[in-house]
Each structure stands twice: as C-alpha cells, then as structure tokens.
Amino acid sequence: MDGVRVVLERDVRTFFMNFYAIGFRNIVVVLDTVIFAFILSAAVRPGAVGNMTYLQFFALGSLVVSIFWASYNIGRDVYWDRESGFLNYLMSLPISRTEIIVGRSFGGSFRAIMTALPLYVLAAILVPTTALNILESLAVLFVFALGLCGLGITAALSVRDETRARLLNTFISLVLIRSSTALYPIVAMPVWLQVGTRLNPVTYASDSIRSVTVYSPQAVIPGFDISIVLIFAGVASVLGSWLFSRMIEGGPAE
Amino acid sequence: MFFITGAAFWAVSLGGLVLVPNYFQFLIVGLMVLGIYNTSFNYMNVVSTEARRGYKKYLMALPLSRAGLTIGRVLAGAAEGIVYVAILFAFAVAMIGFPSLVGSLTIIAAVIITSFCLSSLGLAIATHFKPEMIDPMSDALGIALIFFSTLYYPPSLMPQPMRFVAAGNLLSAGADLMRAGFGLQQVSVLDLAVLVIWGLAFGVLSVRGYYKQLNELA
C-alpha cells in the first residue's frame, strides 16, 4: 500500500500546484452550465425532464460530464508519462504494477471530485437535497470516477501514436457523453439512439445522481442505476489493472 | 468522424427536446462552426507544444524569414480548420440538403474567414500568455465565444444583453452566414462585417505576437 500512497500523493500534489488555473477553469464550467441550460430551459418540451427543470437536469448531468473528463484524462497524464520516460522510472521502482495503477486511479478520482466541486455546489443550490443525498452522490461519483480512470489509462496505453490516441479519446469521450442522458433525457432521443444510451455507463451515472437527489420517473428501480455504476467501475478498474500489468509486463514479445 | 457522430447524437436529441422550429438544422450548422473552432482555435496547442519541445528553435535555424514563418503559421491554422470542415459540410448537406450556388459560395467564404479568425485568435493567445495560463484563457474565451453566440440557440431565446453580445460575436456571424447559405435564414451584411473586422484585429495580434516571440528567442 506504500506504493499506492506514494503514487497517489504525487497526483494530489501536482493537482494542487495548478490549482489557480483549475479553479479558474471550474468557474468557467459553472458559467457554461448556467448560461446554456438557462437559455434552453425556456424552450424545453414540458414534462420531458420529469419533475425537475432543465437547468436542474443539466446541472446534475454536467457534474457527471465534468467528472468524466477529469477522471478519463488521467489517461492523458499516463500517456505523457510514458512518452517522457517517467513511466519507465515508475516501473523501475520497488512498486508493483497494480500499486501504480491503483494509485493513479485513486489520484485521478480525487482530482475529478475536486475539479467538479464548483459544479457540485451549483447543483446543491439548484436541486433540493439533503446531506445524506450529497454523501450518497459523492460516493457514486467517486466510484464512477475510479472506473473511468481505469478506462482512461487502458485507452492511453493501448496506442502509442499521438494522433491515434487523440482520436480514440475523442471517440470515447464524445460518443459516450453525447449518447447518454447526461445532457438530455432519453425521451428526447430517437429510438435507435436510445438503444446505445441504455448500454452507456454515463447514462446510469447521470440517472443515479438524479435519483439520489430528485426522484426521476425514468429510473424504474431507484437502486438499479447505482448498481450499474458499481458494476461498471468494478469491471473497468479490474480490466484496466489487468491490461496495464499485462501490457507492461508479461506481454508477448514485440 | 467521431465529432460528427457525437454532433449527430447531440443535434438529434436536442432537436427532440427543444420547441424551436427546425432546431435540428439550426444546431447542425452551429456544430459545423464548433468543428472549425475545435480545429483552428486549438491550433495554439500545436504552437505551444512546438515551443516546449524545442522544435521552434529548429524552425528558426532554417533558411526561412521570420515573416514567412509567422504568416505560414497563421495560414496553416486556418487551413486545418477549412480542411476539417469539408467533412462537416458533407454531413450538413446530408442532414439539411444541397445549398444553391450562391449559398455554397456564401458558406465557403464564411468558413474561410471564420477559420482565419479563430486560428489567429488561438495564435494570439499562444504568443501573449504564459504556457500555464493558455488553457484557462482559452477556456474563458471559449465559453464567451460559444455560449454568447447563436451556435446553440437562436437570439429569440436569449435575454436582450446577450443578444447584443452575440450580434458582435464572430462565431455567431460565421454560423448565421452559413445558415443563410443553406437557406435557413436571410443573409446579413453585418455578419460579414463582424467577421472581417475580427479577422483583421486577430490577424494583426497574432502576427505581431508570433513575430515578437521568434525575435525574442533569437
């Protein structure tokens, strides 16, 4: 566990070194949410987002999107660590491969939660909630972020070419976010898009956040969304950890 | 292709959500401009990466004039956006329908000038701010440009102060000119004027900034 602690500490430390820029960026994201959703609210179909306003709906979904970007982008950090040779250095240390990826995943999740804090505050202001709900939703988001870190790291290490890495990231992030209920409800989507949306972990993360704050009629079984998020996080983390160890050590001769 | 896929999902879903006539077509054109923005504006990352990796020093050691390097940089960023939007244009045609000849020329002009404006703006940011401030600055500007514009919503949905800002926004101008080209609304000379003015302003800023940076390194 010492290895996990050392790797995690580095991620946290470097995160806070850039806090000014991150803080500024967060304010910008909050403004983005408020402006876009506020304006569109006036034109949204009545009843499309259940018993909440589109602004509330969007604020909670933006929280998930923000967590997605921040945690998935730990993969970009790992990619640059590899390109710069720092990953080789980490791998030469008396720290196991599993400790490296667990440390980075926890570091990435922490960074994601901290990055999304201003949006969290905004959501807490806009959406009626309790302290217990806030804790519940934080826990869900943290677990979701863990899974995304695993996914991001796996994606980053799967390709060596920078252009391909960017394309893969663009694919995963754009398509996953746009074919989910993060920013618009499933009832607004055409049937063909709904199929993919129901297989998308971002959908369940978004719906679970809404279900722990404001009951959404779209969640048939309130705990169902959370269960999917937990399964996704477990599978993505284990897969990421296994692939990481395999790719770096024990893989076939190139 | 991935951007187009994401954009398609977005447009089709918001189109089913928002009670604005022809919102789907409206948004598709807005997403075209967003595509130009992503490519041309983010050209600044190419420039700052080059500087960080020492490649700029290599360019400066070549038998090329500083002026040539600078102008080449600005035009290269614009060209990237233009090439990228060609694919988006095909997508928009598939979604909206073929524009007329005059409409096509209007769209092409709008694309070229918008790309130039955005790549110049990106280069101006890359050359006037410290590396660690580039991301926050570009985010802030991006928010102002994107959300105080008609990319995602028509002026009729905006409060009055926002409409005023959007009217002078280069992304609004580019998007509205392209919508006019597709026959979704009337052409406005004001939009063209806005693009040209911003193009000149950012062009001068970017050329000055990059040229100065090259000579400071020398």
Add this chain to the structure above:
Amino acid sequence: MIEFDKLTKVFRNVVAVSELSLNVDDAEVFGLLGPNGAGKTTTLMMLCSILKPSSGTIRVDHIDVRTEPDKVRSRLGIAFQEPALDSRLTVERNLEFHADACRLPRDQKKQRIKEVLTYLEMWDSRTQKAGKLSGGMKKKVEDAKLFIQEPPVAIFDEPTAYLDVTSRLKVWKRIESLKEQGSTVILATNMMDEAERLSDRLAILSKGKLAVEGTPATLKDALPRGDVIEILIGGDVQTALDHLNKIPEVKEIIPLKPPNKLRIYISYAETNLPVIIETLVRHGLRVDNVVVKEPSLDDVFLHYTGETL
C-alpha cells in the same frame, strides 16, 4: 551476483540484444560499453523488468526477474540516460518522491537529500522546478536519486552525460564510494575514460552481442597489436620502413600525416624502443620525436568491433 543467461530481446524484426551471457559479481563496478544501438539500455531495461526478454533469463541474487520482478526491483535502482523527473515538481520533491518510493526511513530521507544535493552543488536549486533545469542539472538530480537510495544494485546509464568537469569528478567519486559501501554498480557508458577509471571489469556490446569481456588491463594486454610508438623521422621513410619491418617484435607500421611520421605497433614498447632508435640511427636516419602510447580502450573497441566510438 547478477547473471544474464542467453538474454535476447527482439523488437518486431530488430534484434536489439542477442544471446547475451555474462555475470556481474557483488560489489564490483561493471562497465557496459558500446556505441548507440548496441543494446546497453535495452539490457538494463530488462534487468529492471521494464522490458520483458524475448528469451533467456536474468537473475539477481538467484531471483529470476521474470517470475519475481517486484523482489528484484526492491534491490536495485536505476539512473536513466534521459533524466526521468516530474517537471512540475521541485528538485527536492522529486528526490523525496524517490526516497518514499524506495521506502527510505523518514529520519534518513531529509538528511540524505540535503547531503547529496550539497555535495553536487545543487542545494540552492532545490526549490526550482525540475522542468526549468538545464540538461546537466537534470542529470545530476537523476544521479542523486541513487546516491540517496544507496541500493544494493545501482545502475547508471551514462551518468556524466552533459556534465561539466567538476561535476563529472564528483559523480565518479560518489559511484566509487557506492562500491566501497558494498553496492554492485553497473555502468553503461560511451566514454572510455569513464569506463577505464571506474570499471573493475567491463563488457563491450556491439549490435546486440557480447564482443568481449574482461578487466581493462587484460583487454588491452590481449590486443594482438600491442603498444603504440609514434616516431617522427628525419630522412627517407621507405628506408625506415624496410629496416623496421625486419624487427621481429614489430607487428604493423602505418605511415601517418605529416610525412615522415610512422605509427608502429609493437609488443612491450618501452623495452623495444631502444632497438627501434638504434636501427634507424644505424642506417643514417634521424629520430626527431618519439611518443610511446599504451593501447586505450578505444583501441580495444576498434579491434573487437571494427568501429570507433
């Protein structure tokens, strides 16, 4: 002890290391020489379990790197050819990270960092971000990691690249004291003077293969060409060549520029030099200048690989 047994690494169609077999004894400084692309860094990467061998084995104190890499890594430390520093962290934080990762006791960590940075004249730079350092300073910080860690096996890949003369000497002294403390040191280098000064034994790699192995002295002595005498002659060069070639100990004579300068490869130069001078004088030739050189590691490398460094 470190044992490499028929170690091979293939990248796609490129054989980077081919059937490398050698042993490194405890508490010795073992030099790995070879030009760029010889396979030195690849070999070290496999030793550190960063790369997986295509075939063959590496054992550190009888522990197989492939089956127990974590155990092996707890015994070694490596200073990379290209410094692997987090550019966002300060010099001091980078070293603290390394100390923590290597589980150095807290009470020793700060003290060792201060001592090593002071020794390398970097204490005043400890709060500078690693990304802002010059190439030489980054290299010193990279080496400092091992000086702080003091691992049982210390691996240095070009430890004095980019360093000024004073810093080179300091790093060398520190490497020597690591050995005195009982560490085994593997030193990959392109610099002959460094290899000669520090290595108890060395191996020369060429195109992924082991060309030769031994102590610097035995490798030089084993050269068939022997010692070198460079002599500036007053008189006819051809006459000199004719008579000198008759001396049995002379192995080869190469005319050099300027004219009248000869390089003579001969066994035991100091003993045979009077014979050469006497032969020349006897035949009416003048000796204007004489230089006697022992073969260098460069000559060793040239002989075994057909290349020069």
